[in-house]
Amino acid sequence: MAQAAESVTSGPRDLRTLAEEIAREVAARHADSVDREARFPSEAIAALKQARLLSAHVPASLGGDGCSLQELIEMCEVLGEHCASTAMVFAMHQIEVVCLVQHGAASPWFQGYLRRVAASQRLIASVTSEVGVGGSMRTSICAVERQHERFRLTKDATTISYGVQADDLLITARAAGDSAPGDQALLLLQKEDYQLKRLGTWDALGMRGTCSAGGTVEGVASVEQILSTPFADIAAQTMVPVSHLLWSALWSGIAASAVGRAAAWVRGEARKAPGTTPPAALRLAEVHAELQSMRASVAAMASEYQTIRADPRRTSELSGMGFALRVNNLKVNASRAVTRIVEAALQICGIHGYKNDSPFSVGRQLRDALSASLMVANDRIYAANAAVLLVQKEI
Numbered sequence: 001m002a003q004a005a006e007s008v009t010s011g012p013r014d015l016r017t018l019a020e021e022i023a024r025e026v027a028a029r030h031a032d033s034v035d036r037e038a039r040f041p042s043e044a045i046a047a048l049k050q051a052r053l054l055s056a057h058v059p060a061s062l063g064g065d066g067c068s069l070q071e072l073i074e075m076c077e078v079l080g081e082h083c084a085s086t087a088m089v090f091a092m093h094q095i096e097v098v099c100l101v102q103h104g105a106a107s108p109w110f111q112g113y114l115r116r117v118a119a120s121q122r123l124i125a126s127v128t129s130e131v132g133v134g135g136s137m138r139t140s141i142c143a144v145e146r147q148h149e150r151f152r153l154t155k156d157a158t159t160i161s162y163g164v165q166a167d168d169l170l171i172t173a174r175a176a177g178d179s180a181p182g183d184q185a186l187l188l189l190q191k192e193d194y195q196l197k198r199l200g201t202w203d204a205l206g207m208r209g210t211c212s213a214g215g216t217v218e219g220v221a222s223v224e225q226i227l228s229t230p231f232a233d234i235a236a237q238t239m240v241p242v243s244h245l246l247w248s249a250l251w252s253g254i255a256a257s258a259v260g261r262a263a264a265w266v267r268g269e270a271r272k273a274p275g276t277t278p279p280a281a282l283r284l285a286e287v288h289a290e291l292q293s294m295r296a297s298v299a300a301m302a303s304e305y306q307t308i309r310a311d312p313r314r315t316s317e318l319s320g321m322g323f324a325l326r327v328n329n330l331k332v333n334a335s336r337a338v339t340r341i342v343e344a345a346l347q348i349c350g351i352h353g354y355k356n357d358s359p360f361s362v363g364r365q366l367r368d369a370l371s372a373s374l375m376v377a378n379d380r381i382y383a384a385n386a387a388v389l390l391v392q393k394e395i
């Protein structure tokens, strides 16, 4: 990781290679203990901080690398291949950074904050879930209580990944005490602004290193820490598409990891009987094709999103029904593909894939993959798409 300590002022860095080195040399080495002990991937996140990758997307003028969304996608995939929990922590942090860059960079307070993210590699967690609304991100019960230049907020969240380890929290709430449940604001609380209380537990099937226990956040901060763009726009234009892209990329990484193990198994079988093709090689070819389709879907959506983003005259398209439908389809398709692919890899490796202590084990990958369809329930997304399809005539 020689490049890691290099100054960011010495020119553009190869961030994908840096992330790959950390994924291979640090995240992979600790992935099994992170999973077994359901502990935060502290070694990998420390390495990402040391390499200044938490500020990869912060504009260079504010001390970051100003990297593209495409680079974030590539970093999430390579991290996902070696430790899905590390990749999910990295992805969620980057989703928050992209929201702040897109919707806060015009505000002096948020400019100062992004400088602090770059200087101190602050880790940001997301608090969109809430007791009483389940996974409905576009509904809040809690509300911002303004008192002159300050506000107060109490939010009871069902799930906050790495809430304990995070420095700061990006939180949804009703914009004011008399706002409707869908009239939301997005606000940032820094460590010194809040207390995290009544923490629940996180002994989950997979994604165990994300440490996603629930908890109650109580905070008081300056009203400057509330983004001026309504959350409805932030969600449609940035948070949802970027989440679906970065999650799908890291799920591709999980799928690639399982296919890699299946390929190693099949090659081993082929070596035992030179000149013959093991029967499982056909299944390998089949699952490899599915992995390619999964990656192609992420690439196509990323290309469409970045093209629209690059043209300010097309921003309104991001709030349109057609775009929402396609970006939602990416999420439901990728979340289903990852479990199918890992399950196919398990069938190829057979008992060696099923055993936890085998080099061909895909147990961790399968358990991590199963979170994908729950992370904003697929049925919730299908319900949203169904409503669009009732009125949109173009298929």
Ligand SMILES: Cc1cc2nc3c(=O)[nH]c(=O)nc-3n(C[C@H](O)[C@H](O)[C@H](O)COP(=O)(O)OP(=O)(O)OC[C@H]3O[C@@H](n4cnc5c(N)ncnc54)[C@H](O)[C@@H]3O)c2cc1C
Pocket (backbone or CB within 6 Å): 092, 125, 126, 127, 128, 129, 130, 133, 134, 135, 136, 157, 159, 160, 161, 162, 207, 210, 212, 371, 374, 375, 376, 377, 378, 379, 380, 383, 384
């Ligand atoms: C690994 C992981 C990390 C997470 N990290 C965070 C985090 O950092 N911050 C955060 O805020 N949240 C986080 N979440 C929570 C996540 O975003 C969702 O809020 C949560 O997974 C949804 O929980 P739920 O299944 O109880 O709720 P719901 O979405 O309410 O679903 C409950 C049930 O109702 C069904 N359902 C819901 N809506 C509909 C509908 N319209 N039509 C038909 N059926 C429907 C669902 O299919 C499901 O069966 C995380 C989740 C996971 C898995």
